Amino acid sequence: MIGLFGGSFNPPHLGHVALVEAARGQFGLERVVVLVTVRPAYKEVAEDVEIRLELARAAFPDCEVEREESTSDETVREAERRFGEVIFLIGADQFADFPSWHDPDAVLEHARLGVATRPGYPRARLDRVLERLSRPERVLFFDIPELPVSSRELRERVRRGEPVTELVPPGVARIVEERGLYRP
Numbered sequence: 001m002i003g004l005f006g007g008s009f010n011p012p013h014l015g016h017v018a019l020v021e022a023a024r025g026q027f028g029l030e031r032v033v034v035l036v037t038v039r040p041a042y043k044e045v046a047e048d049v050e051i052r053l054e055l056a057r058a059a060f061p062d063c064e065v066e067r068e069e070s071t072s073d074e075t076v077r078e079a080e081r082r083f084g085e086v087i088f089l090i091g092a093d094q095f096a097d098f099p100s101w102h103d104p105d106a107v108l109e110h111a112r113l114g115v116a117t118r119p120g121y122p123r124a125r126l127d128r129v130l131e132r133l134s135r136p137e138r139v140l141f142f143d144i145p146e147l148p149v150s151s152r153e154l155r156e157r158v159r160r161g162e163p164v165t166e167l168v169p170p171g172v173a174r175i176v177e178e179r180g181l182y183r184p
Contacts, residue, residue, distance in 0.1 A: 002083040006035035012059035026142040035068035058171030073106035108135040158182040
């Protein structure tokens with residue numbers, strides 16, 4: 001089975017890396033394709049897609065990293081055609097919004113959904129989402145460690161001149177520093 005992990009990666013952090021590593025162990029993934037969203041639907045991105053691709057390659061050196069220009073349903077349809085069985089990896093926060101995605105039924109038709117849960121995340125909230133899905137049996141939950149970090153928080157820390165080296169992979173820290181990313 002092939003894992004797909006998408007996001008804006010603005011910048012990628014150790015929470016993203018932990019999710020991929022936990023999914024590899026849980027699902028025995030042959031490989032993981034990291035998909036860098038060119039134009040995220042619900043957020044502005046601080047950096048150009050080429051820079052975010054470079055950051056993702058630094059964060060996930062043993063994964064394939066590709067641009068993602070389609071909606072999730074189109075992405076998993078194409079991935080199923082290319083790779084066969086795929087699992088689309090997302091965090092619990094994203095899963096809470098999954099019913100509002102463009103054609104979530106098609107996502108579940110063409111891929112399993114691997115949802116990363118962390119300690120303290122309310123399971124009842126996840127169960128309410130499951131109840132609304134056409135194919136809840138296609139959703140698989142897996143645990144990741146609690147890593148209280150977000151890309152937004154990292155950008156703010158860099159903007160304030162605070163270190164982020166303990167929250168991002170070394171290659172990401174180097175690129176952020178060398179390129180002066182996320183600074184005013």
